[in-house]
Amino acid sequence: MKVDGRPYRTIWPADDGRTVVVIDQRLLPHRFETIELRSLADAEVAIRDMAVRGAPLIGATAAYGMALGMVEDSSDEGLARAGEVLIASRPTAVNLAWAVRTVQQILRPLAPAERVERAYAEASRIAEDDVESCAAIGRHGADILEKLWKGGEPLQVLTHCNAGWLATVDWGTALSPIYAAHERGVPIHVWVDETRPRNQGAALTAWELASHGVPHTLIVDNAGGHLMRQGRVDACIVGSDRVAANGDVCNKIGTYLKALAAHDNGVPFYAAMPHSTIDFDLAHGDLIPIEEREAREVTHISGRAADGTVTEVLLAPEATPGANFAFDVTPARLVTALITERGVCEASAEGLAGLYPERAGKAA
Numbered sequence: 069m070k071v072d073g074r075p076y077r078t079i080w081p082a083d084d085g086r087t088v089v090v091i092d093q094r095l096l097p098h099r100f101e102t103i104e105l106r107s108l109a110d111a112e113v114a115i116r117d118m119a120v121r122g123a124p125l126i127g128a129t130a131a132y133g134m135a136l137g138m139v140e141d142s143s144d145e146g147l148a149r150a151g152e153v154l155i156a157s158r159p160t161a162v163n164l165a166w167a168v169r170t171v172q173q174i175l176r177p178l179a180p181a182e183r184v185e186r187a188y189a190e191a192s193r194i195a196e197d198d199v200e201s202c203a204a205i206g207r208h209g210a211d212i213l214e215k216l217w218k219g220g221e222p223l224q225v226l227t228h229c230n231a232g233w234l235a236t237v238d239w240g241t242a243l244s245p246i247y248a249a250h251e252r253g254v255p256i257h258v259w260v261d262e263t264r265p266r267n268q269g270a271a272l273t274a275w276e277l278a279s280h281g282v283p284h285t286l287i288v289d290n291a292g293g294h295l296m297r298q299g300r301v302d303a304c305i306v307g308s309d310r311v312a313a314n315g316d317v318c319n320k321i322g323t324y325l326k327a328l329a330a331h332d333n334g335v336p337f338y339a340a341m342p343h344s345t346i347d348f349d350l351a352h353g354d355l356i357p358i359e360e361r362e363a364r365e366v367t368h369i370s371g372r373a374a375d376g377t378v379t380e381v382l383l384a385p386e387a388t389p390g391a392n393f394a395f396d397v398t399p400a401r402l403v404t405a406l407i408t409e410r411g412v413c414e415a416s417a418e419g420l421a422g423l424y425p426e427r428a429g430k431a432a
């Protein structure tokens with residue numbers, strides 16, 4: 069996608085062929101800056117501190133992290149250790165473990181001397197695969213949005229968190245259909261959930277949509293139910309960090325409440341994801357590890373001024389403890405359909421098996 073007229077992806081190798089460059093998403097929407105990852109530790113910290121975030125981008129960063137790890141130590145021990153370090157950085161998005169295991173599987177039979185080049189090639193393949201997958205998700209999802217639009221007033225779509233191009237290598241998952249429909253001339257207005265506590269909706273989704281001229285309005289996380297009751301939402305689309313084999317969808321905390329409100333109000337609720345997000349090894353969503361982050365993100369709110377100064381304010385009494393669950397699981401029965409690069413399917417084991425017959429019922 070473009071930033072100030074220049075095409076960008078969220079991750080790319082620098083000219084030296086070794087350093088990996090990413091956008092520092094902690095600085096958006098006020099500053100667009102990149103950081104260079106030069107070591108396995110840099111990649112691990114970028115994921116853990118959320119300079120990069122979003123399931124597919126975490127996966128691509130982990131793949132490049134494996135390559136950086138191979139530069140440091142391409143022995144069998146180095147290969148295993150790099151995987152352990154990266155997998156421990158964030159637990160919920162399965163794309164991370166999927167990318168690490170994909171790279172390990174390719175490298176394991178090779179001699180250590182051959183592993184560095186092959187690791188970079190595989191990381192680049194994973195990144196390209198994500199770009200193609202997200203573009204295809206955009207086409208399939210735009211077909212749905214086009215059908216939902218009855219002509220006249222803009223289609224009203226609600227989204228949660230950031231599942232746009234910043235969360236992937238390019239295009240996005242939930243936002244890709246919105247961009248594609250917008251390109252096709254379908255008038256769309258997006259209700260953007262702020263997405264406390266880290267405000268990915270306010271900071272990232274709003275920034276993306278504004279940069280691409282898609283009309284949108286920022287709302288507090290609890291407004292979605294009210295808008296749905298008033299008939300002011302035609303569809304919800306979210307991304308996912310992990311889809312279980314039965315179609316349960318894990319995504320940013322608060323997604324489940326939106327799905328409940330959508331179900332109660334007859335609003336279609338779609339989740340969009342590439343194949344790398346589907347965990348055929350997990351029978352159902354209750355088995356998905358839910359990341360718990362620092363309570364400080366809940367008890368405090370912080371904002372960055374345009375000059376870069378960060379101000380943090382305590383919201384609660386000093387002694388009040390906070391709990392910070394980063395994701396929740398929406399049961400498959402509340403999901404109208406899954407939108408993948410292979411097409412649209414029911415959120416069920418049968419639906420997933422129809423699209424991925426080679427993976428269903430087998431280890432990923």
Ligand SMILES: CSC[C@@H](O)[C@@H](O)C(=O)COP(=O)(O)O
Nearest residue numbers: 121122123229231235307308320
């Ligand atoms: C495009 S992927 C969708 C998800 O990764 C996205 O909705 C999300 O929950 C991101 O969470 P984050 O904690 O910002 O990594």
